[in-house]
Amino acid sequence: MLRPGQAYSQGSPRLHRISPCPHGPPGSSETQVVQAFRLSDSYFPYLILSVFLHALAFAVLFFTSQPLSTTAPLIHASKGFSVSFESSATGNDRQSRAQENRQGSSRNANDGGGSNPGLLTKSLGQLKQTIPYPALAASQGIQGTVIVFIALQEGKLAKLDLLSSSGYDILDNQVLQSIRAWQWPEVTAERQFRVDFAIDR
Secondary structure, eight states: OOOTTEEEOTTOSOEEEOOOOTTOSTTHHHHHHHHHHHHHHHHHHHHHHHHHHHHHHHHHHHHHTSOOOOOOOSSOOBTTBOOOBOOOOOHHHHHHHHHHHHHHHHHHHHGGGOSOHHHHHHHHHHHHHHOOOOHHHHHTTOOEEEEEEEEEETTEEEEEEEEEOOSBHHHHHHHHHHHHHOOOOSOOEEEEEEEEEOOOO
16 A cells, blocks of 8 residues: 555565655746846836936036136136226326327327328328227227327338327227238338227117
C-alpha cells in the first residue's frame, strides 16, 4: 500500500519520496521576469522626471549664486566717445577763453593772408556738411555749439584750438576728429569755424 507522497519503484521494494519541483510550476520564472520588467517600466517616467527636476534645481542655484551688478549706467558707452559735462571754469579760465575769442575774431577778420583764402571758406562749407551727428548724442537729446580756430600752412593743419565747447565731449570730439581727418586745399589761411548740433523737433 502506498502512502501519500510515495511511488512504487519497479524491481525494488523501496519507496521513493517524490520531492516537489524546486523551481515551482513550469513558466513561473518567466512570469516573474515579465512582472519585474513591467514594474520597472512603470517607474521609468518618474525616474526621468526626478533627474530633470534635480538638473533644473542645480541650474537655478548656480545662476542665482552669481553676483549681480547693482549699478547700471544711465548712458551706455559708445566706442570712441564719452558723455560728460564740462567742469565749471574759474575766473582765470574764463578770462583766458575771452582773450582767445578776441584773438580768433581778429584772425577771422584778417583771414590769414593766404594765397587763396576763399578756398578755405569753401572747404569749411563742405566739411560742415560731412560732420555726422553722433548717434549716442542724438538718442539722448544732446545738443550744443562748438567753435574752433583753424590755421592751415600750405594745406596742412598747423593749428587747431577749441575756442568754445558745447559742454559735451561727444560733440567736441566729433568736430575735432572730423577736422583732423579732412583733406584741406593747398592754401595758407586761418579761420574760426562754428558747428551747431541741433535736433529738429
